[in-house]
Every structure is written in C-alpha cells, then in structure tokens.
Amino acid sequence: MLYVSDLSVSIGTRADFTDIVSSVSFEIGKGEILGLVGESGCGKSMTSLAVMGLLPEGGPWVRTGRAELAGFDVIHLPPYRRVESGHGGIAMIFQEPMSSLNPVMKIGEQIEEAIRVHERLSGDALTRKARELLELVRIPDAALQLGAYPHQLSGGMRQRVMIAIALACRPQVLIADEPTTALDVTVQTQILSLLRELCDSMGLAILFITHDLGVVAQLVDRVAVMYAGRIVETAAVAQMFERPAHPYTEALMSCLPDPARFSRRLTTIPGQAAKPGQVKQGCEFAPRCRQAVEICVADAVPYAQLSHDHRALCRFPLVEPRP
Amino acid sequence: MGSYALHRTASAVATLAAASVVIFFFMHLVPGDPLYVLLGDTATPDQVDALRAKFGLDQPIVVQYFRWLANVARGDFGTSIFFQAPVARVIRDGAETSILLASITMIWITLIGVPVGVIAAMRHGSWLDQSLSGVAMLLASIPTFWVGLYLILVFAAWLGWLPSSGYPSIFEQGGLANLHYLLLPSLTLAAPNAALILRLTRASMLDVAREDYVRTARAKGIRPMRVIFRHILRNALLAVVSAFGFTFAALISEAVVTETVFALPGIGQLVVQSILRRDYPVIQGIILVTVVLYLVVNLLVDLSYRFLDPRVELQ
Amino acid sequence: MSGGLRSQLVPFARRPIASLGLVVLVCIVAAAVLAPLIAPYDPSRIEPIARLQPPNAAHWFGTDQFGRDIFSRVVYGSRLALLIGVGVVSFALITGVPAGVLSALFPRFGRVMMRVIDVLMAFPALLLALSLIVILGRGVSNAILAIGVVYLTTTSRITYGLALRLRTETYVEAANSMGAGAVWTIRKHILPNLISPLLVQASFVFAFAQLSAASLDFLGLGAPPEIPSWGNMLAEGRIFITRAPWLLFFPGLSIAITAFSLNLVGDALRDRVDPRFREMLSGNRR
Numbered sequence: 001m002l003y004v005s006d007l008s009v010s011i012g013t014r015a016d017f018t019d020i021v022s023s024v025s026f027e028i029g030k031g032e033i034l035g036l037v038g039e040s041g042c043g044k045s046m047t048s049l050a051v052m053g054l055l056p057e058g059g060p061w062v063r064t065g066r067a068e069l070a071g072f073d074v075i076h077l078p079p080y081r082r083v084e085s086g087h088g089g090i091a092m093i094f095q096e097p098m099s100s101l102n103p104v105m106k107i108g109e110q111i112e113e114a115i116r117v118h119e120r121l122s123g124d125a126l127t128r129k130a131r132e133l134l135e136l137v138r139i140p141d142a143a144l145q146l147g148a149y150p151h152q153l154s155g156g157m158r159q160r161v162m163i164a165i166a167l168a169c170r171p172q173v174l175i176a177d178e179p180t181t182a183l184d185v186t187v188q189t190q191i192l193s194l195l196r197e198l199c200d201s202m203g204l205a206i207l208f209i210t211h212d213l214g215v216v217a218q219l220v221d222r223v224a225v226m227y228a229g230r231i232v233e234t235a236a237v238a239q240m241f242e243r244p245a246h247p248y249t250e251a252l253m254s255c256l257p258d259p260a261r262f263s264r265r266l267t268t269i270p271g272q273a274a275k276p277g278q279v280k281q282g283c284e285f286a287p288r289c290r291q292a293v294e295i296c297v298a299d300a301v302p303y304a305q306l307s308h309d310h311r312a313l314c315r316f317p318l319v320e321p322r323p
Numbered sequence: 324m325g326s327y328a329l330h331r332t333a334s335a336v337a338t339l340a341a342a343s344v345v346i347f348f349f350m351h352l353v354p355g356d357p358l359y360v361l362l363g364d365t366a367t368p369d370q371v372d373a374l375r376a377k378f379g380l381d382q383p384i385v386v387q388y389f390r391w392l393a394n395v396a397r398g399d400f401g402t403s404i405f406f407q408a409p410v411a412r413v414i415r416d417g418a419e420t421s422i423l424l425a426s427i428t429m430i431w432i433t434l435i436g437v438p439v440g441v442i443a444a445m446r447h448g449s450w451l452d453q454s455l456s457g458v459a460m461l462l463a464s465i466p467t468f469w470v471g472l473y474l475i476l477v478f479a480a481w482l483g484w485l486p487s488s489g490y491p492s493i494f495e496q497g498g499l500a501n502l503h504y505l506l507l508p509s510l511t512l513a514a515p516n517a518a519l520i521l522r523l524t525r526a527s528m529l530d531v532a533r534e535d536y537v538r539t540a541r542a543k544g545i546r547p548m549r550v551i552f553r554h555i556l557r558n559a560l561l562a563v564v565s566a567f568g569f570t571f572a573a574l575i576s577e578a579v580v581t582e583t584v585f586a587l588p589g590i591g592q593l594v595v596q597s598i599l600r601r602d603y604p605v606i607q608g609i610i611l612v613t614v615v616l617y618l619v620v621n622l623l624v625d626l627s628y629r630f631l632d633p634r635v636e637l638q
Numbered sequence: 639m640s641g642g643l644r645s646q647l648v649p650f651a652r653r654p655i656a657s658l659g660l661v662v663l664v665c666i667v668a669a670a671v672l673a674p675l676i677a678p679y680d681p682s683r684i685e686p687i688a689r690l691q692p693p694n695a696a697h698w699f700g701t702d703q704f705g706r707d708i709f710s711r712v713v714y715g716s717r718l719a720l721l722i723g724v725g726v727v728s729f730a731l732i733t734g735v736p737a738g739v740l741s742a743l744f745p746r747f748g749r750v751m752m753r754v755i756d757v758l759m760a761f762p763a764l765l766l767a768l769s770l771i772v773i774l775g776r777g778v779s780n781a782i783l784a785i786g787v788v789y790l791t792t793t794s795r796i797t798y799g800l801a802l803r804l805r806t807e808t809y810v811e812a813a814n815s816m817g818a819g820a821v822w823t824i825r826k827h828i829l830p831n832l833i834s835p836l837l838v839q840a841s842f843v844f845a846f847a848q849l850s851a852a853s854l855d856f857l858g859l860g861a862p863p864e865i866p867s868w869g870n871m872l873a874e875g876r877i878f879i880t881r882a883p884w885l886l887f888f889p890g891l892s893i894a895i896t897a898f899s900l901n902l903v904g905d906a907l908r909d910r911v912d913p914r915f916r917e918m919l920s921g922n923r924r
Contacts, residue, residue: 054542058448083544092542099535102554103634104561113553114543149633162539169543341757352773457655460905464845464897466852469872469890472879480880576764580853584876594765595857598772610769614760 001205002051002090002173003027007065007075009043009050018277020060021046022229028173028205033196035216035237036209037252038226039273044209047226048175051207052092053078069173083117091171095178097158101150107134107161108146114168133164137194156187163194174198175207180215192219213256217241222309225249228284229276232313245304245312245319247289283315291316328626335622342614343395347388349607395611401604405597410608414590421582421589424505424512425574431513432520432570437563439517440524441556447529456525462518467577471511471584478507488586508585512577516570523566527559534558561632568621575613659902666896670716677710681866690882700884702875712888714866719848719896722782726847727840729786730793735836737790738797739828742805752798758791764853771859781860785850789843793836800835804828834911841904845897852893868893 009021021043028034036044049055051067053074067075072087082088094100102110111130115121121129127146134142137160150158159179166174176195180188196219199206208220216223216237223240225233225248233246244250251269271288279287283301286292296315304312307322382390394400400410443455478485485507531537532555540554575591582591590609597605669676679697685705693700699708737755741748758766770784804827854860855869863870868889875885 052542054538079542079544080546088544094535094539096535100539102536102540102558104558104632105553113540113545117544151634165539165543338753338756338760341753342760345757349769349773354773354775460901461894461898464849464901465894466849466856466869466872466890466897468853468856469886469894472872472876472886472890473883476879476883572762575762577853579764579768580856583857594768595859598768598859603772606769606772610761610765613762613765617762618760 001028001030001032001069002207003066003068004051005066005068007047007050007067008063009046009055009060010063011060017063019063020229020276021050022276024065024226024229024231026224026231026234028207030172030205031199031203033199033206033208033219033221035220035223036207036226037211037213037216037223039211041273041275042226043229043276044211044226045177048092048177048207048209050075052090052175053082054092080117088118088169089172090175091166091169091173092175092177093159093162093166093179095181097155097162097179097182098150100162101158103150105149106146107148107150107153111146111161111165111168114165118168118170130164130168133167134161136167136198137161137164139164154187155183156190159183159187159191160194163191163198167198171204173205173207175209177209178211181210181212188215189218195219213252225252228274228279230284230313232285233311235310235312239310243319245306245310245317246285246314247291247318248285249312250318251288251290283313327629331622331625335618339615339618342618343392343611344388346607346611346614347391349610350603351384353603400608400611403597403602403605405600405602405605410604413593413605414608414612417588417590417593420587421578421591423502424509424578424582424587424589425571427502427505427509428512428516428574429570431509432517435513436517436520437524437560440521440563441528441551443521443525444528444532444559445551452525456522459518459521463515463522465515467511467515468580468584470514471508471581474507474511475585505587508581508587511584512574512581515577516573519573520563520566520570524559524563527562528555531555531558561628564627564631565624568617568624571620572617575617656902656906659899659906662895662899663903666716666899667720669713670720673714673717677707677713679707679710681706681711681714682864683707690878690885692882692884699888700882702871702885703878703882708871708885708888711866711871712868712892715868715871715889715892716896718778718861718865718867719851719892721778722785722851723844723847725779725782726786726789726851727843729782730789730843731836731840733786734790734793735797735832737794738799739801739832741794741798742801743828748798751794755791755794758787759795763788764850767850767854768859771854776859776862778861778865781851781854785847785854788850789847793839793843796835796839797832800832801828804831834907838904838908838911841900841907845900845904848893848897848900 004027005025007021007024008019010017010019012018024043024047026034026036036047038044046055046060050060050062050065053076055061062075065075066073069087069089072085074082074087074090077085077087079088079090082090101107105113108127108130111133112126115126115129115133119129130146131142134145139145139157139160145153145157150161153161162179174195179195180191183191192215195206195208198204208215210216220237222234222236224231225240225246227248233240233244233249235245235249240249241253244253248269251267254267255269257266269288274284274287278284282297282299283289283292286296289296301313301315304314304317304321306312306317306319310319312319398411400414402408403410403413406413439455443452446452475488485503537550537554540550545553578589579591579594581587582589583595586592590612594606594609597603597609683706685701687705688697688701689703689705691697691701697707697709699712702708702711737751741751761769766788767781767784770787771780774780774783807827851860851867852869852872855867856873858873861867861870863874871889872886875882875889878885
C-alpha cells in the first residue's frame with residue numbers, strides 16, 4: 001500500500017542542511033497497522049507530515065526519498081495536488097482534536113467539505129453521506145450532531161469526527177499522529193478499537209504514531225522505533241516486546257514498569273535523547289548504549305536484516321539473524 | 324442570544340449613565356459661573372433669572388442632574404450661545420455632513436484595508452508584502468491634516484480637479500452631485516485607518532494560518548484558495564470586526580481635524596469653533612451625542628460577535 | 639523573564655529598518671538637546687525682508703511669513719515634541735501602571751477602577767483631550783495632561799490584562815503558596831515581566847502623542863504661538879499653502895518621521911515580547 005523509502009527531511013539550505021529525519025524507510029500493507037514509536041523530538045511527526053505532504057512553507061523540506069502509494073510517488077505533492085492527480089489516498093488525523101477543527105464551521109459542513117473534494121455529491125445525498133460517516137465512527141444522534149459546532153462536543157467525539165473526515169477522503173492509508181494522547185484513558189480505548197475495526201473492515205493501512213508503548217501493545221501489528229531521526233528497529237510487535245534487537249529498543253522495554261516486580265526502582269536510560277543532527281558521526285545512540293565500542297562511534301551504522309520482517313540499525317544486534 | 328446580550332447591554336447602559344454624570348459636570352468644571360457659561364457674557368439679568376429657574380440652579384446638584392437628564396431625554400440640549408438656537412438643531416444641521424463623511428470613509432477603509440491586508444498575508448515575506456506593510460506603517464504615522472493639506476494643494480490648487488473646501492448639501496441639487504466635495508476629505512480620513520485595518524487583517528490572517536484546523540483543511544485536499552477564504556479569512560475577520568468599534572472612535576476624533584482642514588460644515592468643525600467661541604452648550608451637546616453613538620456602535624459590534632463566533636455564549 | 643535595557647536592543651540586530659528608526663530617534667534627541675548649537679538662527683527672530691523664501695543656501699528650509707528661518711524652528715520644535723512625548727508617556731505610565739497592577743491584584747478595587755476606565759474610554763480620544771482643554775485652558779502642560787489622560791486609559795487596561803495573566807501564572811501561584819506577600823509578588827514577578835510589553839506600549843504612546851499634540855496645536859488649542867512647535871507651524875502656514883508649500887512640508891515631515899520611527903521601534907520591540915502578551919499590545923487609540 002504505502003512504501004516509504006529513504007525519506008530525509010531537512011532544515012537549512014540545500015548547501016548547508018541538517019537532517020531532522022534521516023533515511024527513513026518502511027512499508028505498510030493492506031489491513032495492517034504499523035506503529036511509529038519514539039520519544040518526543042525524535043522526528044515521528046515530521047515523518048508523518050512529510051508523507052502527508054503537509055510540511056509548512058518555508059520550514060523543513062524533503063531532501064530525498066519517496067512515498068509511494070500504489071506505485072506512484074506523492075512525496076513532493078501537497079494534498080490537493082494529489083487529489084487532482086488521482087492519488088489522494090492518504091488521510092491524516094492529528095493529536096489535538098479541539099484545535100484541529102474549524103471553530104466557526106458546523107461539523108456537518110466540515111465533513112461535507114471533505115466529501116466534496118473526493119466525490120461528486122451535493123444536496124441531500126451529501127448530507128446523507130456525512131451522516132453515514134458519523135454513524136460509521138459511532139457518534140450517537142448523528143443527524144443532530146451534523147449541526148453542532150466543535151466546542152459543543154467532547155474530546156472523544158471530536159476525534160471521532162476527525163476520523164470521519166479522514167474517511168470521507170476515501171483513503172487507502174490513514175496516518176494517525178498521536179490521536180489519543182490528549183484523551184482520557186477510557187476514551188482512548190474506544191478510539192483504538194474503532195480504528196482496529198475500520199482497519200479490519202475496510203482494509204485500511206494505518207500508520208499509528210505514538211510514544212505510548214501501552215497503546216502499541218494494544219493496537220499495533222508491527223512497530224518501527226525511531227531515535228534521533230532514524231528508524232533503529234522494525235519488528236512485529238510481539239518480537240519487539242519479547243526479544244528486541246536494538247539496544248535502544250531493549251532499553252525502552254526495560255523502562256516499562258513491571259507489575260510483577262512492583263517494588264523495584266524504575267529503570268531509566270542514562271543521558272538525554274539525542275536530537276536529530278546532534279551526533280555527527282557514527283551511531284546516534286552510542287553515547288548512551290551499554291554495549292557501544294569505538295567502531296560504533298567512528299563509522300556509519302549498517303542495517304542488520306535479522307529475518308524477513310525484522311531489521312535493526314545496529315552493528316551488534318541483540319538477536320541472531322535467522323534465514 | 325439571551326444572557327450575553329443582556330449582560331452586555333446592561334454594561335453599556337451603566338457606562339453611559341456614568342458618562343452622563345461626567346458630561347453633566349462638564350458645565351460646572353468649566354471656569355466661570357455656570358449661568359454665564361450657558362448664556363454668555365452678554366446675558367441680561369432677566370435672562371439669568373429665567374435660566375436659574377429653568378435649571379433649578381438653586382436646587383441640590385443631584386436634582387439638577389436629573390433635570391438635565393430629563394431635558395436631554397426630551398431632546399432639549401440647551402441653547403447655543405452663538406447661534407441663539409436650540410443646540411439639538413445646530414447639531415442636527417452639522418450631522419448630515421459628518422455622517423456622510425464617516426460613511427464614505429468607512430467604505431474606503433473596508434474596501435482598501437481588508438483586501439490589501441489579505442493580499443499581503445498571502446504573499447507573506449515577499450517584497451510586495453514588505454512594501455505594503457511599510458507603506459501601511461507610514462500612513463499610520465503621518466498626521467492626517469498634513470496629508471489633507473497637500474492633497475488640496477495637488478488636486479485642488481494645481482490640478483483643479485476637485486474643490487478644496489466646503490460642502491454644499493447634496494439635498495440642494497438633488498442626487499449625488501456634490502459628493503465629490505467629500506472625496507478628498509474622506510480619502511484623507513481613510514488613509515491612516517485603512518492602514519491600521521490592513522495591518523490588523525494581515526496579522527490576523529498570519530496568526531490563523533498557523534492554527535491546527537488550517538492544517539486539517541489542507542489535509543483534506545481542499546484547494547489553496549478555498550482554504551484561504553473559507554478557513555483562514557473567515558476566522559481572521561473576527562479580530563478585524565472587533566476593531567471596527569475602535570476605528571469608529573478614531574474616525575470621530577480625526578474628523579474634527581479633517582473637517583477643519585477642508586472647511587466642511589460638519590460636527591467636527593462645529594466642536595472646534597464652539598470651543599474657540601466658548602459656546603459651551605454646543606460642546607456639551609456634541610460630547611453627549613458622540614459618546615452615545617460610540618457606545619451604541621461598540622455594543623452593536625460586540626453583539627454581532629455572537630453571530631460571527633459560535634463559541635461566544637456567555638462572558 | 640525579560641532582561642534589562644541591554645537585551646531590548648537584540649531585535650534591532652537583524653532588522654535594518656528598525657535600526658534606522660532607532661538612529662532617527664537618536665538624531666531627534668540630539669537635535670533637541672543641541673538645538674542652540676545646530677540652529678543657525680534664533681527661531682523667533684523676525685526678518686520681514688526675508689519672508690516667504692523657498693529653501694536656499696542661507697535658509698535651508700526656507701522662511702515663513704515673518705521671515706523666520708524654518709530650519710531653526712524645526713530644530714527647536716523637536717524640543718517640544720520630545721517634551722510632549724516624555725510628558726505624556728510618563729503620565730500614562732505613572733498613573734496607568736499602578737492602576738492596572740493594583741486592579742489585577744485586588745479584584746474589588748479592580749472592578750471599580752476598570753469601570754472608571756471604561757467611562758473614560760467612552761469618549762473618543764481627541765474629544766476627551768479637547769474636553770479637558772476646555773476645562774483646563776490651553777498650554778503645553780495642559781496639553782500633556784489632556785493627552786496623558788487619554789493614554790492612561792489604554793495603558794491601565796493593558797497593564798491590567800498583563801498583570802491578570804501573570805497573576806495566574808503557575809510560578810506566581812507557587813510563590814504565593816510559599817507565603818509571598820503582595821508587594822513581593824509585584825516586585826519580583828509582575829513588574830519585571832511588564833518591562834518588555836510596557837516598553838512597546840511606551841513607544842506607541844510616544845508616537846500617538848506626537849500626532850495628538852500636533853492636532854491640538856493645529857486647532858490652536860495646544861502650545862501657544864510663541865513656542866516653536868511643528869503643529870503650530872502647520873497651523874500658521876496653512877493659508878500660504880499655494881504660495882509657499884515648503885512652509886508645511888518640513889514641520890509635517892518631522893512629525894511623520896518621528897511618529898514613524900517610534901512605530902518602527904515599537905514594532906521591533908513587540909516581536910521580542912512573549913507571544914501571549916503580544917496580542918494585547920496591538921490595539922491603540924489615536
């Protein structure tokens with residue numbers, strides 16, 4: 001479905017640039033949910049904005065890479081151009097549902113606006129379709145809510161509306177940038193199960209960005225872990241939790257409080273997360289890595305392909321490669 | 324509507340009441356015996372006695388205030404010393420010119436300020452944007468009467484295209500024949516305010532463009548033009564509308580000077596001449612009318628917010 | 639937290655136009671201070687023979703209807719301009735800031751105070767100033783007072799808004815929970831954060847004061863005719879506009895340049911101010 005290869009997003013000029021996202025590659029298949037995980041500032045949001053074509057004017061820009069949707073590279077096209085060229089199949093939902101909806105427009109109008117971009121509907125048919133979408137995302141009293149304004153809805157409902165708007169764009173791929181971070185835990189579970197349902201029933205491919213490993217465990221099929229602008233490990237979710245290959249991933253897992261050993265001190269990773277571009281040479285994680293040696297700091301790190309769906313950006317992966 | 328409108332109206336009425344007290348006391352703060360202030364130095368003892376009785380000036384000040392208020396409510400603002408005519412009529416005579424001038428000026432301000440501000444915001448950072456912003460700041464800094472005087476010099480004296488002063492009423496010749504008398508004055512008056520509206524529109528649009536919902540709109544695949552008008556401008560205008568009340572006040576203030584420069588027989592010139600002639604009843608009347616008008620305009624702007632911004636329910 | 643005066647110069651480092659504004663202002667101050675040295679003639683010296691001369695070698699800006707050298711008058715006029723500006727800004731700050739801060743910290747007082755300000759603001763700026771002039775009479779100090787009252791309203795409103803925001807900042811609450819008293823809070827937390835926004839406000843008020851004072855002078859209700867004032871020069875020269883357009887040009891240009899430079903400076907300073915406070919500073923009366 002979505003095939004991203006060698007994506008680099010930079011700031012500065014062509015002559016003097018700094019990569020904030022470096023050589024990111026991943027793919028998501030139909031009906032699959034890929035989690036993009038990492039700490040704040042590691043480049044997850046930038047990656048998603050770049051794939052969506054929403055990088056702000058005058059800000060960070062795509063230096064290299066492709067984002068292929070059904071074989072067509074859309075990386076350099078903003079969304080409206082993608083629609084024009086018939087490749088508008090990626091939709092996105094964002095973190096803050098309150099500020100992500102136009103406060104002076106009714107919900108129904110905002111959904112209809114999205115529908116009209118992708119379909120030739122008008123009048124009653126348009127309104128009906130909007131209502132159907134609201135029902136699809138399980139908003140009660142859908143017909144009534146069409147005339148509501150964003151500030152009249154709760155956070156969870158607003159996020160559902162965002163999902164409805166995204167679905168109105170008839171996507172094959174949905175990018176969800178921390179959609180539940182701003183919501184209560186109970187609401188969070190509802191949204192997550194809604195997403196899973198949509199994924200299964202519509203065959204959506206979902207790129208789910210989060211820093212919450214609990215959510216990852218609940219929802220996601222495969223995981224890509226980001227650190228300092230690079231993807232350091234890609235694996236199936238079970239693999240990642242049980243036998244991670246990259247030292248950073250392992251460190252992350254060990255930070256999770258273990259209910260079985262309640263009284264033990266919480267583990268932390270020493271030092272601070274490196275910003276993209278901060279480490280000039282060698283592996284970005286080396287300064288904090290428990291098994292780093294000189295060559296890790298000196299030379300660029302190669303990818304280790306550990307199995308057909310397990311990769312790690314490490315010279316000494318913690319897991320043996322399997323053919 | 325309901326609670327917000329009520330609350331806001333009550334607030335305006337309260338402010339008006341307090342202001343009316345201040346205006347009432349204006350007469351007593353002016354140097355000199357209020358009676359002679361009202362009648363002028365040439366008053367005869369009979370007139371003085373009559374006025375004293377009429378205003379009940381031997382009564383406590385509070386009673387005087389309410390008497391004055393009652394008179395005002397009936398439309399009796401007193402008598403002009405200079406014109407020896409009811410103040411209300413004197414003001415009404417000047418009102419036509421001033422209202423017309425203000426209206427035309429508001430049209431210029433809106434038609435020039437808002438679109439140019441939008442264009443500047445759309446071309447943010449370009450040389451067009453920077454020069455427009457620079458010109459706007461320049462216009463907002465220049466004394467209007469200076470511009471007015473030079474406009475008279477160029478267009479009236481040198482080119483002879485437009486009249487330099489005065490304004491015969493449009494009702495004289497019927498139709499809009501004499502509106503060109505108001506062309507230069509309205510442009511002069513409009514310039515600095517259009518500049519402010521321009522900058523406000525531009526700033527507001529740039530702020531709104533950074534909002535998350537604009538990003539959502541783009542993500543939907545909507546064309547840039549529609550994003551600009553339906554999403555950015557629509558929200559940016561909220562800030563601009565709220566500036567209209569205060570622009571109105573600025574117009575009133577500056578019209579005083581502009582009418583003097585162009586010798587327009589409006590209320591602005593009336594105020595200045597009344598000050599020079601010590602025609603206090605007229606001054607007081609004009610202040611009262613202006614304050615009422617200003618408060619009403621502000622109230623209307625605030626109430627209109629309810630229609631423009633659905634988030635506004637209560638305070 | 640905002641720093642002292644030094645750090646206020648930062649926004650000028652990268653903006654040539656704003657720096658130009660600052661330079662112009664320095665020149666104007668220099669002209670005011672050094673007037674006796676710079677002006678080639680006594681500004682009040684009447685020379686009927688040389689009346690209404692266009693700019694020439696002897697009189698760079700020409701002469702007016704009494705034969706007075708315009709250049710000298712413009713130079714001396716800068717003194718009044720500065721005096722008005724400093725006077726109005728001082729008055730507005732000295733009255734407006736305490737009013738605003740105290741209103742924010744003591745809500746009951748605040749309600750009353752802000753009502754009073756509301757009433758004052760019900761009068762359009764120039765009319766309010768004119769009313770005060772009628773009561774007080776003409777003259778420079780009365781003009782300063784009248785215009786000062788106009789701008790104390792906006793200053794106190796803005797200070798009130800700023801202080802309210804600051805009061806609810808978490809660090810103030812933290813300080814209060816540790817037992818800090820009102821005076822301490824004001825000194826340590828509120829006032830330092832007010833410096834930047836108020837400096838911006840001061841620049842704009844200074845600029846608008848110039849225009850208001852010029853308007854008053856032009857109407858004959860400000861400075862007396864003996865004092866060289868740019869506004870007075872415009873009022874006097876008005877009738878000669880067709881015969882001697884230069885009479886109006888230089889005084890008017892001086893007012894414009896002064897106000898413009900102040901606006902530039904104010905703008906540059908405003909960009910440096912915390913974004914939360916920025917929106918409160920954009921509205922101003924004229």
